[in-house]
Each structure stands twice: as structure tokens, then as C-alpha cells.
Amino acid sequence: MTDQAIQPILRQVSRRKFLRQSGSLAGAASLLVLVAPRPVRGARVDSSQVGVIILLGPPGAGKSEQGRRLTERHSIPVISTGDLLRDHVKRGTQFGLQADPYMKAGKLVPDALMNPILEERLSQPDCERGFILDGYPRALAQAESLDSMLKKKGLSWHVILLEVPTERLLRLLAGRRVCPHCHRSYNIHFQPPKNEGRCDDDGTQLVQRPDDKEEVIQRRLETYQNETQPAIDYYSAQGRLIRIDGAQTPEKVAAEIEAKLGVQ
Ligand code: ADP
Numbered sequence: 001m002t003d004q005a006i007q008p009i010l011r012q013v014s015r016r017k018f019l020r021q022s023g024s025l026a027g028a029a030s031l032l033v034l035v036a037p038r039p040v041r042g043a044r045v046d047s048s049q050v051g052v053i054i055l056l057g058p059p060g061a062g063k064s065e066q067g068r069r070l071t072e073r074h075s076i077p078v079i080s081t082g083d084l085l086r087d088h089v090k091r092g093t094q095f096g097l098q099a100d101p102y103m104k105a106g107k108l109v110p111d112a113l114m115n116p117i118l119e120e121r122l123s124q125p126d127c128e129r130g131f132i133l134d135g136y137p138r139a140l141a142q143a144e145s146l147d148s149m150l151k152k153k154g155l156s157w158h159v160i161l162l163e164v165p166t167e168r169l170l171r172l173l174a175g176r177r178v179c180p181h182c183h184r185s186y187n188i189h190f191q192p193p194k195n196e197g198r199c200d201d202d203g204t205q206l207v208q209r210p211d212d213k214e215e216v217i218q219r220r221l222e223t224y225q226n227e228t229q230p231a232i233d234y235y236s237a238q239g240r241l242i243r244i245d246g247a248q249t250p251e252k253v254a255a256e257i258e259a260k261l262g263v264q
Contacts, residue, residue: 051155054133054146056231058224059217060173061164061246062253064185067134069254077126081135083183084117085109106211106219108138108227115145140230159235160257162246166221173217177206191250 053070055063055078067078085103088096095117099109108114118136121127137143150157164172175189179199186193186206193200211220235241242260246253 051130052133052150052153052157053131054136054157056135056138056228057162057246058164058169058228059220060169060176060212061162062172062185062250063134063162064183065191065250066162066254066257067132068184069250070132070257073258074130074132076130076132078132078134079118079121079127079136080183081114081118081133081138083134084121085114088117103211104216106216107223111139111141111145114142137231139227140234143231143234157240158242158261159238159240160242160244160260161232162244162253164246168247169221170217173212173220174214176212177208179204180207 053074053076055067055070057063064078064080067080070076071078085096085099089100089103090096095113099113102109114136122131137146171189172187175187177186177188177193177197178184179186179202181202181204182199184199184201185191186199193206195203197206198204199206210216232241244253244256244260248256
């Protein structure tokens with residue numbers, strides 16, 4: 001995305017109070033919620049005790065990249081609600097047909113569709129030991145219903161907030177390319193694949209998501225500010241928020257997450 005293309009979007013987003021919390025262009029924030037049995041303070045994280053890890057954040061902030069790394073490190077599956085929904089859309093299920101217009105518009109899919117899809121996935125055996133959630137909760141009501149679900153399971157949770165400057169976020173979104181086969185994300189500006197246009201893992205031709213088009217990006221950022229910010233405030237009020245600079249390299253972000261988890 002060019003500077004000329006970014007500036008009008010920045011002005012729009014800023015006008016609509018997207019940045020009202022920070023009062024600066026560095027206000028876009030990404031939230032990573034880690035739900036787990038509480039490790040002993042000062043101890044390194046024990047992989048067998050990671051439990052449930054939830055990744056949230058503004059679109060394009062690197063949730064899926066960090067999810068991929070956490071999955072490898074802790075050997076628990078990553079469940080991306082965006083991927084689950086896209087899979088339903090691709091298969092043309094009833095859920096998918098109903099969710100599709102919301103996704104295309106950059107709006108949240110209603111809980112009546114989202115929650116059953118997620119619950120079905122989380123009930124599968126590979127989630128028994130724990131899992132990583134990427135993209136859920138994304139609104140206060142989802143955070144509250146997740147709380148009760150996890151309490152029933154006897155789990156506690158940690159929250160990590162990735163903060164990313166808005167301008168970088170716009171570049172990240174416009175430059176994002178994904179592998180339609182394994183869902184790995186790349187960025188043509190910041191994290192290009194080794195072979196142009198091809199997935200490093202399986203060589204599949206990378207694609208741009210339809211909702212990464214410029215006209216939808218602004219709506220998605222507004223949705224994040226309006227719907228997800230209350231969930232961030234909710235976790236903050238619980239004293240669970242760990243702030244991480246999400247504009248660092250993915251390696252540094254991952255290392256900081258791991259380090260901060262280790263002292264929680
Ligand atoms: P990103 O985080 O990059 O915006 P995702 O792949 O997480 O993208 O989500 C893509 C779309 O799927 C969202 O714009 C929204 O329409 C829908 N979606 C994903 N997760 C949720 C959720 N927890 N609740 C409602 N809708 C969701």
C-alpha cells in the first residue's frame with residue numbers, strides 16, 4: 001500500500017475515534033490472551049501446563065504467526081476462528097453461507113453462528129490437553145462466555161497485548177499474503193517468502209484474502225476498536241494484561257511472549 005493510499009485511511013480511522021484510547025497513531029493494539037493453569041511465579045513455562053492460549057488483536061498484527069510458533073513450542077493445536085469460518089465458507093455449509101456476507105463486509109459474524117462452530121472444534125480430542133485460540137474472543141460477550149467455559153474446565157488465563165503502530169498495521173494488512181493450503185501468513189514488505197509468491201512450507205501459490213482489500217481494511221479496524229476494545233478493557237480490569245511491542249520482528253515478539261509468560 002502506498003503512502004498516498006494509507007493517508008486517507010489513517011485520517012478516516014482516526015476521525016472515527018479509532019485512536020481515542022491512545023490519542024496517537026501508535027494506538028492500534030493487538031491482544032493475546034493466554035488461558036492456562038497459573039504457572040508458579042518466576043518459573044519457566046512448563047509446556048505440559050500451558051493449557052489454553054487465546055490470541056486476539058487487530059487484523060494483521062501477527063496473531064497467526066505467533067499462533068504457529070506457540071503451537072510448535074507447546075505442541076497444542078491452534079484454532080483460528082477466521083480459518084474455521086473460511087473453511088465453512090469454502091465447503092458451502094449452512095454456517096458458511098450465513099457467515100460469508102459478514103466476513104466480506106469486515107464485520108463480526110454473529111455469536112449464534114460463531115459459537116457453535118467454535119464449540120464443535122474445541123470438543124475434539126486434540127483439544128483435550130490445551131489449545132491456542134486465534135481470533136476469539138473478539139467482543140465483550142465472547143470474552144464473558146469464554147470465561148465461564150474455562151472456569152467450568154478449571155482453567156485460569158493470562159492476557160498479552162501486542163501493540164502495533166496504525167500505519168504499520170495498514171501496511172501489514174495490504175502486504176499480507178496467505179497460503180490457501182496450510183494458512184501460513186507472509187508479508188511482501190516485512191516477511192516475504194523465500195521464493196516470491198510461494199509458500200515456504202509447501203510451495204503453494206500465495207493469495208491475498210478478499211477482506212485484505214483496502215476498502216474492507218478500514219471497516220475491520222473500526223470493528224476491532226468498537227467491538228474488541230471492550231474485551232481488552234475487560235481483561236485489563238482483571239489485571240491480566242501483559243503489553244508486548246508487536247512491531248518487533250516475529251522472533252522478538254515470540255521471545256518476549258515466552259519470557260513474560262515465564263514470570264507470570
Ligand atoms: P483478522 O484477525 O486478520 O481480521 P481473521 O481471520 O481472524 O482475520 O477473521 C476474519 C473474519 O472472520 C473477521 O473479519 C470476522 O468477520 C470473522 N471472525 C473471526 N473471528 C471471529 C469471532 N471471534 N467472532 C466473530 N467473527 C469472527
